[in-house]
Amino acid sequence: MQARIEILQGDITKVKVDAIVNAANSSLMGGGGVDGAIHRAGGPAILADCRKIVAKQGGCKTGQAVITTAGDLPASYVIHTVGPVWHKGSQEEEIKLASCYIESLKLAVSHGCKTIAFPNISTGIYHFPKDKAAQISISSILNFLDKQPSIERVLLICFDAENYAYCTKELKKQEQNN
Numbered sequence: 665m666q667a668r669i670e671i672l673q674g675d676i677t678k679v680k681v682d683a684i685v686n687a688a689n690s691s692l693m694g695g696g697g698v699d700g701a702i703h704r705a706g707g708p709a710i711l712a713d714c715r716k717i718v719a720k721q722g723g724c725k726t727g728q729a730v731i732t733t734a735g736d737l738p739a740s741y742v743i744h745t746v747g748p749v750w751h752k753g754s755q756e757e758e759i760k761l762a763s764c765y766i767e768s769l770k771l772a773v774s775h776g777c778k779t780i781a782f783p784n785i786s787t788g789i790y791h792f793p794k795d796k797a798a799q800i801s802i803s804s805i806l807n808f809l810d811k812q813p814s815i816e817r818v819l820l821i822c823f824d825a826e827n828y829a830y831c832t833k834e835l836k837k838q839e840q841n842n
């Protein structure tokens with residue numbers, strides 16, 4: 665059987681899955697990093713959908729997620745989640761990061777998505793330590809997959825070699841403990 669979670673190195677805007685996840689900010693109005701790359705590659709339809717969400721609910725809180733079209737991207741949807749800014753662990757950042765993965769997966773399920781790709785949320789501009797983030801992302805995804813058979817495949821798309829190394833090591837470790 666194919667593994668339901670896979671770690672790859674690359675650019676998430678190129679990945680053809682039902683939904684890709686964006687590491688956004690609470691304004692949902694775009695930014696740098698993977699957020700900038702997704703809006704650039706997906707075109708203005710994504711921002712137009714984000715504006716509608718902002719008009720309705722006023723943005724997105726840390727640890728929460730919203731869903732939009734993927735515009736010109738090969739994916740069908742973009743799920744925008746807001747990771748925590750790292751404050752040395754003093755503001756429940758670990759719980760908030762886990763929540764990003766769980767809330768995104770719940771939205772994927774409620775929209776009938778079977779395949780989903782995540783970037784390493786919060787490990788860029790928001791400075792979450794990459795080793796801790798790898799542990800949290802993989803344990804959150806594995807726990808969710810255990811209870812939710814409708815998701816067939818989760819890809820963790822690492823942009824940089826350091827995240828890729830931490831994530832592959834962490835996946836091996838957590839699979840051995842299962």
Ligand code: AR6
Nearest residue numbers: 675676687689695696697698699783786787788789790823
């Ligand atoms: N594909 C996959 N991963 C990527 C890509 C890409 N094309 N580009 C960057 N990454 P970041 P954050 C990786 O900074 O830390 C934005 O301005 C990157 O190497 O994008 O959650 C938002 O608007 C890193 O490992 O997001 C927010 O203001 C990971 O994606 C803020 O940044 C996340 O880095 C969010 O900060």
